[in-house]
Amino acid sequence: MRALTTLALAASLLCGGLASAQDKPVRELEPVHVNAMRNPEVRKYEVILAGLDAFERHRQLAPAAERLYFRLRTQSKDESAQPLAVRLVGDGGFNMPLAIDAERRFVVPRVAAAEEAKSELELNRKRRVYRTDPDIRTPGLPAHQRRLGDLRLECKVTVAMAKAEIPTFWVMTINTILLRTDWCNFFGDPEDFRWEGVSKEAHFPFRSERPLLGAVLVDGNRSAKLEVKGTTFQVPIGNDSWSDDAVVELSYAPAPETPTGTAGETPRTAP
Structure with missing residues (x-):
């Protein structure tokens, strides 16, 4: 039972299932911004920066992937007729639109002014219509192939963002349960025989x-x-x-x- 609870908790964290900064109240935005929704989909810039840091730390996993992209993945039906738009918005009127490609991918740059303005990444859709996931692809592979190193790096970025987004208590709790700070290495670890081998199969x-x-x-x-x-x-x-x-x-x-x-x-x- 403990094993199942642990795996369910880890999966919820890494798949965006736990309550996070997105569930906190969203500050009021001026009507001139990219959307007029009271509850747009947002993610703190400091969380995005944690992902960018992880990408740089573990670049050896996908050396041919020059940049960290994020992809908007559908969670529920998009009923808006407006084109998708994403931007960084922060204090003091800071506003930086970001380009989205045909595959709903975009790059978030490191900008000192965005960090100083305590910016958020904002999408012109209501919450939970889309989710923002890291998307790392080695150039030259066909669409139906995913390189394992790319996926490992995606996990590193996802976990870094999760740790920046959830309360420290949960980070410490999961570190203790998994007996490691590198959560990605838990999944499929052939040397881990705890809980009757469940962690090997996770x-x-x-x-x-x-x-x-x-x-x-x-x-x-x-x-x-x-x-x-x-x-x-x-x-x-x-x-x-x-x-x-x-x-x-x-x-x-x-x-x-x-x-x-x-x-x-x-x-x-x-x-």
């Missing part, structure tokens, strides 16, 4: 942009089938017997069929 969840049929981890002549559910695939990132250059091969579920039959088929008309 894998870190990552998300795909499309529903999955399967996922296979490939490292040279070695391969292992990974657990998938919906758009999520589980990876033993803490198992260092798999190299950083190992690749997760994703296979996607077919697109839903249209009412007329074949997916993507032009609707038929009566003769």
Whole structure:
């Protein structure tokens, strides 16, 4: 029971499930800002900076990834007709719009003025329509492949941001339960036999942009089938017997069929 509670807690933290700074009251914003919502999706700039620091500390995991990107992932139906917009906004009228690409990815720069203004990263959508996740990709890989080192670095960034966002009490509690400060290494650690081996089997969840049929981890002549559910695939990132250059091969579920039959088929008309 303790094992299950621990894993559930860790998964909630790393997947953004626990109450965080996003659940705290949001300060009032002037109407000239990028949106007029009273409760927009926000994240403190200091949390983003913790992620940028982790990216720089662990760059060796993904040396070809030159920049840390963030991706907006859908959590619930987006009913707004307005284009997505994101910016840094802070005290004293500080306001810096950020560019979003076609894949809903963006870069958050280090700006001293943004830190001094106690800025927040703000999206022009209500809370919990989107979530902001790190997105690290080695150039040249096809869309259905994810390099293990990239995923490990994503975990490092995610954990650093979580630690900056949740109360210190929870950080210390999880450090004590996992017997380590590097939470990412817990997931799939082959040397950890506590709780009847549960921690060896605990894998870190990552998300795909499309529903999955399967996922296979490939490292040279070695391969292992990974657990998938919906758009999520589980990876033993803490198992260092798999190299950083190992690749997760994703296979996607077919697109839903249209009412007329074949997916993507032009609707038929009566003769």
